[in-house]
Amino acid sequence: PSGVPQEDLESFQAHLSKSTRILALLGAGLSASSGLPTFRGAGGLWRTHDAMQLATPEAFARDPGLVWQFYNYRRHMALKAKPNPAHYALAELARKKEDFMTLSQNVDGLSPRAKHPEDKLKLLHGSLFDVKCSDFFCNYTESNNYTDPIVPALAIPTDESDPTTSDALQRRELDISNENVSLPELDYRHLPKCPKCKRGLLRPGVVWFGEMLPTNVIEDIDNWMTKNKKIDLIMVIGTSAKVYPAAGYVDRARVKGAKVAIINMDSNDVPAGGLRKGDWFFEGDAAQIMPEILK
Numbered sequence: 001p002s003g004v005p006q007e008d009l010e011s012f013q014a015h016l017s018k019s020t021r022i023l024a025l026l027g028a029g030l031s032a033s034s035g036l037p038t039f040r041g042a043g044g045l046w047r048t049h050d051a052m053q054l055a056t057p058e059a060f061a062r063d064p065g066l067v068w069q070f071y072n073y074r075r076h077m078a079l080k081a082k083p084n085p086a087h088y089a090l091a092e093l094a095r096k097k098e099d100f101m102t103l104s105q106n107v108d109g110l111s112p113r114a115k116h117p118e119d120k121l122k123l124l125h126g127s128l129f130d131v132k133c134s135d136f137f138c139n140y141t142e143s144n145n146y147t148d149p150i151v152p153a154l155a156i157p158t159d160e161s162d163p164t165t166s167d168a169l170q171r172r173e174l175d176i177s178n179e180n181v182s183l184p185e186l187d188y189r190h191l192p193k194c195p196k197c198k199r200g201l202l203r204p205g206v207v208w209f210g211e212m213l214p215t216n217v218i219e220d221i222d223n224w225m226t227k228n229k230k231i232d233l234i235m236v237i238g239t240s241a242k243v244y245p246a247a248g249y250v251d252r253a254r255v256k257g258a259k260v261a262i263i264n265m266d267s268n269d270v271p272a273g274g275l276r277k278g279d280w281f282f283e284g285d286a287a288q289i290m291p292e293i294l295k
């Protein structure tokens with residue numbers, strides 16, 4: 001029912017079944033049908049929010065309260081969301097294929113929750129549920145912190161007297177995602193502090209613009225990629241492939257012989273360099289297409 005052409009389905013599945021070294025590059029579109037917004041394009045976060053005011057170290061230095069409000073909200077939404085059939089289908093393939101690696105740009109925790117094998121999952125842009133000290137001289141980090149709200153001052157208000165509290169919550173959430181609503185100012189006192197150095201503010205463990213991707217992650221991927229072996233396939237799922245260095249892995253896989261399979265709602269979102277003969281473009285919702293093509 002996803003409308004995948006039979007011919008493409010057959011040629012892809014034939015290639016997949018004989019593929020032994022496989023990469024998957026994931027983006028926000030994978031989690032779209034779980035109800036989480038993407039960044040670019042219609043309904044994307046960067047349509048109503050200025051990325052440079054929220055997703056840079058400079059933004060955090062200028063207004064940590066605003067940045068925390070944004071990330072506390074994203075954490076809350078991601079905790080409420082559930083992995084969709086695409087997360088599960090990919091996790092299953094990763095278990096089945098020995099020499100498999102997923103490079104995820106997503107910070108929402110949905111692939112881990114879908115039981116994607118952890119040793120085959122590389123989080124390029126960190127996680128909403130990692131927090132770390134923002135002080136340059138402190139190395140405090142914490143994984144799997146699911147505290148929601150992260151501090152009481154960041155609680156998303158609910159109206160207890162309203163019998164439809166969940167509706168109220170929903171409305172309030174929509175308000176928060178709308179830039180026209182003025183939010184209460186939050187100062188240093190109310191924001192999460194580092195328990196180690198007791199000086200720095202904690203910050204989300206995600207990779208902001210201008211920051212380096214985690215070195216251990218990059219090293220693991222480099223080691224896997226530069227093995228003296230061919231790569232058979234890279235699946236590029238739900239990403240606009242515009243953010244570097246992540247998008248660069250498509251070309252690097254090609255150089256190692258990989259065919260490219262794109263799964264995306266928007267047929268214009270092909271990685272730089274375009275499509276080649278023998279590649280695939282599966283157009284539509286990843287949550288529908290992934291289980292079908294990986295069947």
Ligand code: BJW
Binds near residue numbers: 106125237266
């Ligand atoms: C569906 C669907 C459905 C919808 N089914 N599909 C070269 C030139 C110019 C600038 C640079 C350059 N190289 C590097 C830079 C700078 C910058 C960059 O790349 N900028 C570009 C925008 C040009 N890169 C960086 O700053 C990186 N760091 C760096 O380069 O460091 C260098 C350095 C060296 C030495 C010392 C210090 C530094 C870091 C980039 C980090 C990006 N971080 C973010 C925010 C993370 C935190 C957070 O979540 O808030 O990561 S930005 C945002 O974009 C997020 C995403 O992971 C990332 C990618 O977005 P994604 O996932 O592709 O989402 P969208 O919205 O773009 O696309 C969604 C897609 O899904 C669309 O195609 C839809 O059609 C599709 N879709 N529904 C299937 N149901």
